[in-house]
Amino acid sequence: MHRRSKQKEAILRILRETTSHPTADWIYEQVRKEIPTVSLGTVYRNLKTMKEQGVILEMEFSGNLSRFDGNSDNHHHFRCDNCGRVFDIDEPVDNELDERVATSTGFLVSYHRLEFRGLCIDCQH
Amino acid sequence: MHRRSKQKEAILRILRETTSHPTADWIYEQVRKEIPTVSLGTVYRNLKTMKEQGVILEMEFSGNLSRFDGNSDNHHHFRCDNCGRVFDIDEPVDNELDERVATSTGFLVSYHRLEFRGLCIDCQH
């Protein structure tokens, strides 16, 4: 069963008050302004449980955990959530998409990455 | 000017001999079989320079470096390569895409992530 805590409530409120997509560390700094003794571990723990409950969304971004490919043309990938293997996907790359986003946002869009997730054939049983 | 080394050549050959998308550590283990004294740093260094030369492709995957979102419906993101900020993108989510990939691969596709990259308005000058 779940208990309430002012730390958890502060984290969720701060997250909902911003339109940016903050990192755990940024959230930690904000929470510290009202609860100076809060621990970074507490922020991570609560973000994790709220994510599991579907209350918030975690976006994993590029950073470390790289994988390498011997040929260097743009293509999409599928990653198996169970075994972690990565497969090439044959869907054509939609360059028009970049243009649409560019005109609607005013950003300079250089490319996009499309990553499928799920279970590969071996891991479906 | 560039010099050749058997380490660099082994790394590239191993990468081209596999259809999987190996991690740096996996490549390191393979190279060790023929050059037992090779260092993990050497593998990373060569992967980095080959990536910069466009010889190989680096795919950055989810891992750490997470960002969080207060609302939890599926939408796409744009990340600025200069300031690192993340913006929501209004393009509709194409669920049909998952089905197409599922039928063509036999995988169980639960979702996809679409990430645009480039420069936001503030960073174009």
Place this chain on the structure above:
DNA sequence: ATAATAACGATAATCATTACTAGTTAGGTG
């Protein structure tokens, strides 16, 4: 109010990656 235990703060551990440093080697020049 009390007892059970979820959640906490502090800190150590982990994991992928990068930085540093002293020694080695490729390859152009005399």
Place this chain on the structure above:
DNA sequence: CACCTAACTAGTAATGATTATCGTTATTAT
């Protein structure tokens, strides 16, 4: 061919994000 120098190497320390541990605190059902 011998030499020189900068590129490359192995080994190791450092970094940065995240997770685990552990003794303490505090929420909530009884």
